[in-house]
Amino acid sequence: EAGVAQSPRYKIIEKRQSVAFWCNPISGHATLYWYQQILGQGPKLLIQFQNNGVVDDSQLPKDRFSAERLKGVDSTLKIQPAKLEDSAVYLCASSLIRGTTSTDTQYFGPGTRLTVL
Amino acid sequence: AQSVTQLDSQVPVFEEAPVELRCNYSSSVSVYLFWYVQYPNQGLQLLLKYLSGSTLVKGINGFEAEFNKSQTSFHLRKPSVHISDTAEYFCAVFEDTGRRALTFGSGTRLQVQP
Numbered sequence: 454e455a456g457v458a459q460s461p462r463y464k465i466i467e468k469r470q471s472v473a474f475w476c477n478p479i480s481g482h483a484t485l486y487w488y489q490q491i492l493g494q495g496p497k498l499l500i501q502f503q504n505n506g507v508v509d510d511s512q513l514p515k516d517r518f519s520a521e522r523l524k525g526v527d528s529t530l531k532i533q534p535a536k537l538e539d540s541a542v543y544l545c546a547s548s549l550i551r552g553t554t555s556t557d558t559q560y561f562g563p564g565t566r567l568t569v570l
Numbered sequence: 571a572q573s574v575t576q577l578d579s580q581v582p583v584f585e586e587a588p589v590e591l592r593c594n595y596s597s598s599v600s601v602y603l604f605w606y607v608q609y610p611n612q613g614l615q616l617l618l619k620y621l622s623g624s625t626l627v628k629g630i631n632g633f634e635a636e637f638n639k640s641q642t643s644f645h646l647r648k649p650s651v652h653i654s655d656t657a658e659y660f661c662a663v664f665e666d667t668g669r670r671a672l673t674f675g676s677g678t679r680l681q682v683q684p
Contacts, residue, residue, distance in 0.1 A: 495674030
């Protein structure tokens, strides 16, 4: 079974530029997550999709970050314009379904390391 | 709101020695608990999880963890570590109400020395 795919693996940009990250979840997984992992910290959830609908984007800085999952499969996370503090690893994860009384295991991709200069 | 505290940022240990990585959480509702491992330049991999039932949970690679509700802890243990266990370990909590999302601790770097 193929895992969660992410690209690019590394990206270096200057502040105020824009950048986009792509994620392809495990086949059949309805729920997709984007996390931000700043150096020395644990991952922080940015946004969560159930199929192609957003179920939680309370931690997404909506003035500069956007994400979409148009066909309920792969997803794109965009930052425009980038700031120095956006330097981090962006992790994508997927799970079978967002349960109502339990939680399903989240499977993580390798991440995209973003450096903003 | 839930929070997760991993008390040690780094744990050095010699190969074949036992190790314990500590995790405490705070929450006012029922929680599910997880340990993930992150090897260099890789994503997170699930080690083990506690959902219900026996408070002693066994995971992959010989790791186990014990859920202690009264002490709100979920410490990770391994009786004998290998060089290949060198990685970052994250404890995470999922609250089964409200936002219903994983909250991660800041991680513990396990460094196994020969």
